[in-house]
Amino acid sequence: MSDSAHTPDAPDSAPAPRSTRPKGEPRFPDGPQADPAGSHFERRIRSFQPRRSRVTAGQADALQRLWPKWGLDIDGSRTLDLSELFGNANPVVLEIGFGMGEATAQMGADDPDTNILAVDVHTPGQGNLLNLADRNGLTNIRVANGDAIILLREMLVPDALDGLRVYFPDPWPKKRHHKRRLIQPEFLTLAATRLGPGALLHCATDWEPYAEQMLEVLTAHPDFENTQSDGGYAPRPAFRPLTRFEGQGLDKGHVVNDLLFRRVQHQDVPLREHHDVPSRDHHPEQSGPAEFRREQPAPSDVTEQPTTGA
Numbered sequence: 122m123s124d125s126a127h128t129p130d131a132p133d134s135a136p137a138p139r140s141t142r143p144k145g146e147p148r149f150p151d152g153p154q155a156d157p158a159g160s161h162f163e164r165r166i167r168s169f170q171p172r173r174s175r176v177t178a179g180q181a182d183a184l185q186r187l188w189p190k191w192g193l194d195i196d197g198s199r200t201l202d203l204s205e206l207f208g209n210a211n212p213v214v215l216e217i218g219f220g221m222g223e224a225t226a227q228m229g230a231d232d233p234d235t236n237i238l239a240v241d242v243h244t245p246g247q248g249n250l251l252n253l254a255d256r257n258g259l260t261n262i263r264v265a266n267g268d269a270i271i272l273l274r275e276m277l278v279p280d281a282l283d284g285l286r287v288y289f290p291d292p293w294p295k296k297r298h299h300k301r302r303l304i305q306p307e308f309l310t311l312a313a314t315r316l317g318p319g320a321l322l323h324c325a326t327d328w329e330p331y332a333e334q335m336l337e338v339l340t341a342h343p344d345f346e347n348t349q350s351d352g353g354y355a356p357r358p359a360f361r362p363l364t365r366f367e368g369q370g371l372d373k374g375h376v377v378n379d380l381l382f383r384r385v386q387h388q389d390v391p392l393r394e395h396h397d398v399p400s401r402d403h404h405p406e407q408s409g410p411a412e413f414r415r416e417q418p419a420p421s422d423v424t425e426q427p428t429t430g431a
Contacts, residue, residue: 153184153188153192153194153244153247153266154194154196154266156267157194157195157196157266157267174243174244174245175245176244176245176248177245177248179248179249179252180244180245180247180248180249180251180252181248182248182252183248183249183251183252183255184244184247184248184251186255187251187252187254187255188247188251188264191251191254191262191263191264192247192251192263192264192265192266193206193263193264193265193266194265194266194267195240195265195266195267195268195269195271195272195276196267197271197272197274197275197276198275199276200275200276200277200278201276201277201281203236203238203277203281206238206263207236207261207263208260209236211234211235211236211261212234212235212236212283212284213235213236213237213238213281213282213283213284214235214236214237214238214282214283214284214285214286215238215240215269215272215273215282215284215285215286215315216237216238216239216240216285216286216287216288217240217241217269217285217286217287217290217303218240218241218287218288218289218290218291219239219240219241219246219250219288220241220243220246220289220364220366221243221245221246221249221250222239222246222247222249222250222253223249223253223362223364223365224288224361224362224364225237225239225250225262226250226253226254226257226259226262227362228360228361228362229254229259229261229262230257230259231360232261232360233259233260233261234261235261235283235284236261236262236263237261237262237263238263238265239262239263239264239265240264240265240266240267240269240272241264241265241266242266242267242268247264247266250262250264251264270308270311273311273312273315274311277315278315279314279315280315280316280317281315281317282315282316282317282320283316283317283320284316284320284321284322284323285312285316285320285321285322285323286323286324287303287304287322287323287324287325288323288324288325288361288364289325289326289327289364289366289367290302290303290304290324290326290331291303292326292328292330292331293331294328294330294331299334302331302334304324304331304334304335304338304339305338306338306341306342309322309338309339309342309344309345310342310344313342313344313345313384316384317384318384318385318386319383319384320383320384321348321381321382321383321384322339322345322380322381322382322383322384323358323361323379323380323381323382324339324379324380325357325361325377325378325379325380326377326378327367327370327375327376327377327378329376329378332354332378332380335378335380336353336354336378336380339380339382340352343385344384344385345382345383345384345385346382346383346385347380347381347382348381348382348383349381354378354379354380355379355380355381356379357377357379358379358381361379
């Protein structure tokens with residue numbers, strides 16, 4: 122679910138002192154829980170692998186102070202009201218896997234009128250992103266802890282999202298692990314039910330075999346269409362920052378591929394499948410980058426028109 126396995130811990134703070142908490146007590150009582158959904162949902166193949174890593178003093182402080190305000194655990198027990206969560210009705214973009222959060226914070230700063238719901242299971246990254254949001258006065262970022270599949274399936278209503286970002290997910294390079302890759306037909310079908318018509322699905326990866334699979338699966342899916350007229354990869358859009366990890370890869374000759382696909386609505390199939398579930402109102406005319414408005418652009422609009430922010 123994240124490129125956090127590739128991303129080194131932030132070097133700007135000392136490690137937090139070792140905890141002397143009794144066995145069984147949570148590491149951060151007011152922070153993210155170790156397994157928020159527990160065993161309430163069926164076991165399935167996961168696309169992410171939580172890993173233990175040191176938490177700096179600054180990250181620990183941010184988790185304790187800011188999690189009750191800007192964090193949420195994905196427990197699958199309730200339906201989120203995104204307008205209430207963010208305190209406004211601005212467009213909401215879901216980001217799955219944000220590593221240490223530097224790029225997420227940059228996109229939040231560049232486009233304060235777009236809300237970002239950022240999901241990851243990497244505790245140092247969660248603390249780092251909260252710290253960055255706090256230091257930079259970013260009130261348009263919320264940090265979610267847990268399984269993004271449960272979030273999409275159990276906690277978001279149809280048509281809730283104006284965009285979805287999956288940057289540098291775990292490529293699971295071994296053939297026997299390909300089933301763990303996030304971008305699969307089943308995931309796209311679920312994501313499509315939560316994306317409004319015209320919403321942008323943006324993927325990026327530096328693993329070329331995974332990029333090829335992404336392109337193949339997305340091209341074949343009836344709920345998405347490529348924004349590129351040639352049906353291929355897209356240039357990196359200005360709203361996606363160049364991350365430290367990405368820059369290191371480029372210096373080594375790695376190729377990074379971006380994929381930009383739009384959620385389409387078929388005329389003969391209603392978009393909302395669950396008429397008994399209320400949906401948050403969206404306003405296509407509201408301000409914000411063109412890539413998150415609900416109009417259906419020409420295939421080349423995303424990269425040919427200048428854009429600011431995410």
